Amino acid sequence: MIHDKMIRETVENNKVAVFMKGTSQRPACGFSARMVQVMDRLQVEYKDVNILQDHPRFAMELKEIYGWPTSPQLYINGKLIGGSDIAIEMLQSGELQKLVDVVE
Amino acid sequence: MAKLNNLKIKLDDRFPDSQIMINGLSDLPEHYAPTGRSGSHIEINVKSRLFKDKSLLDQHKMIHEAIEELMQMNGGFIHAVTIKTSLKI
Numbered sequence: 001m002i003h004d005k006m007i008r009e010t011v012e013n014n015k016v017a018v019f020m021k022g023t024s025q026r027p028a029c030g031f032s033a034r035m036v037q038v039m040d041r042l043q044v045e046y047k048d049v050n051i052l053q054d055h056p057r058f059a060m061e062l063k064e065i066y067g068w069p070t071s072p073q074l075y076i077n078g079k080l081i082g083g084s085d086i087a088i089e090m091l092q093s094g095e096l097q098k099l100v101d102v103v104e
Numbered sequence: 105m106a107k108l109n110n111l112k113i114k115l116d117d118r119f120p121d122s123q124i125m126i127n128g129l130s131d132l133p134e135h136y137a138p139t140g141r142s143g144s145h146i147e148i149n150v151k152s153r154l155f156k157d158k159s160l161l162d163q164h165k166m167i168h169e170a171i172e173e174l175m176q177m178n179g180g181f182i183h184a185v186t187i188k189t190s191l192k193i
Contacts, residue, residue: 031184056177069168069177070185082161085187089160 001061003054008065011075016046016100019062020072024048031084035072038087044100077102107144107181111174115150118170122152122192129186143176143183151190163189 010017016039022028024036024046039046051058051071063069066080074081076099081087090096108128115124127147148167155163167187174180 029184059177063177067165069172069175080161082164083187086160086164 001064003058003061004065007049007062010047010049011066012078014047014075015077016044017049017075018046018072019049019051019058019075021050021052023050028052029071031070032072034084035074035087038074038084038091038096041091042096042100076100107174108146111146111148111171111182114170114174115148115167118166119150119152119154122150122154124151125149144181145184145186146182147186147188149188151192153192155189155191160189 007019010019018024018035018039020027020029020032020035022032024039027033027036028050036048051062059069059071062071062073066073066075068080068083070083072084074083074087076096081090081096081099087096090099108126112124112126115126125148127149129145129147148171150167154166158166164187167185167189168175171180171182171185172178174182175185176183
C-alpha cells in the first residue's frame, strides 16, 4: 500500500483530518461539500486530503486501514468518526463539538 | 427497480423485524462524479433493535456491510449512499 504511511500519519498527527473528494476550498462532490460545511460550523482547523489524487487506489487503501468504504471521512483525535451523515448528526447533537474540545 | 429490490432483500436479510425505507434518488449529475463514473444515489433509513448498544459508527458499518456487494467500488450500482439509523424500542 503506497499511501499507508501518509494516511496513518495524517490521522495521527492532526487533531482533525478529513479525507475527501477535492479540497476544502474546492470540494468535488456534494457529500464532501457538506463535510466542509460541518467543519466551517465547528470553526475548527483541520487537515484536508484529496483522495482523488490517486483514484481509486487511495480510497481502497483507506478502506483497508480504517474499514470505511465511502468518502468523505472524518477523523478526530486519531479516531474515525464517520462520513458526512454521521458528522451532520453529531454536529446537530453537539457531540462533535465535545470531541473537538477534548485536549489530548 | 430490480436493483432497488435487490437492495431491499439484502437489508431485509440483515435487519429482520426492522423498519426499512429506501429512496432511490435520481442518478447523480455529472459534476458529482468527477471520476467519470456516474451511478445511483440511494437513501437508506433503518430503524432496528439490532442497533442497541452500538455506536453510530458501528450502526453505519452494519449497513455498509449489508450492501457491500452493491457498491460501485465492488462492481455494484450504488455510487453514493445516505444513511439514517435509529433504534427500535
